[in-house]
Amino acid sequence: MYNITGYYEADTLAEATALLAEKPKLELIAGGTDVLIKMHGKAEDTELFSLRKIKSLEIIRKAEDGTIVIGAMATFARVFKDPIIREMIPILTEAAISMGGPQIRNIATIGGNVCSGATSGDSASSLFALNARLKILNSLGERLVPIQEFYLGPGKVALKPGDILTEIRISPEDYQGFGGHYIKFAMREAMDIATLGVAVTCKLQGNIFDEIRIGLGVAGPTPLRCLEAEEFAKGKDISVETVAEIGKLAVRSTKARTSWRASKEYREHLVEELVQRGLKIALVNAGGAELV
């Protein structure tokens, strides 16, 4: 029995924003796999507002300008199976299948994963590497927030009372021509929380790195990008030495801490090593030759 004192639903986004404007204290619930678990042993009363009936929020599509639009209520199972995502941004397909177990993926949503604000969120590192932008709607209008500005701290995101995350958008300039790879490092291969999440994408020009992007989860209080390493890589020869230097520089952007899952030192070691491994696979996926 959950400590729920009220339960509301809406069939459309217009109804949802109107109700939220009237009752801004309602707690939004999507798949419930985080929200309900946090309610165990929670003393204060909670009034839930479910978005589950708003079917328009489950759609994944490619807009005319090439932007990939992922409805916030798309489940991880749906993201994993989606042919557009698999073809255009496979690092998100890889991230989706790494999350939880099948029964969780059947119900947990990508929007809920982002809004829970966890640095270990399985979609986070890929969405950071893809420069995802989040469409947020309230009764006054809508706005687009870059994902890097959305994560404020552990469990804290830039949602104000009355706000609903409706879409995750990825622009063509953030995926076209890129190859990528995602690595979830955890103690088990299923049903585990990441010790480190690493998403690497890169674009090549002949034998040089045109651009690389590194998104990390659990390397700091929020997911993050390794800007120093990314800057260094621009225009450098694709070589084992360059990749090794990128791995070293990536550590400088991290703020890892010691937790019961892993020590700070171990996490930093993982960052250096896994960024290199991820990049070596990403560059093959971007059409480059295998580095040996």
Next chain:
Amino acid sequence: MFKRIAFSVNGKAFNIEVDIRESLLELLRNHLGYTGAKKGCGVGECGACSVLIDGVPTDSCIYLAVWADGKEITTIEGVASKSGELSAVQKAYVEEGAVQCGFCTPGLVLTTTALAESGKEFTREELKRELSGHLCRCTGYQSILKAAEKSLEGHICTCVDSPHYKGK
């Protein structure tokens, strides 16, 4: 606070008032008598509470009862035929000795049933992944995997070490 919902369990229709605070697991076990769904961890990690909702394996402990409105639920009680004959999946679990204490079995049989009914083919690795949301503390995974493979017999398996491998 109560909310009226209409749904079915194993083909039987219900139209009842449910407490908004309850999980589907609590509704099934405490009010409707479907005690085949088990409460293990209560946080969606062990899979003992799994049921099929419109054919999709779901942890019923973290699924609100009110969400069952309009859904078709299948519990382990609905897997065998009305006359009591075990389903092909249940028979495979028995034949492979994939049941020890039995606590994880209802969930595993339901997930395997969904896989069998999907008509898709699964490699051994994919099967492991599909069953990974069920914890067995008797450490019987090998027999469970064999039972699942047996349930899906007829599919073309590409794993060389699988008993069903028939070559290319």
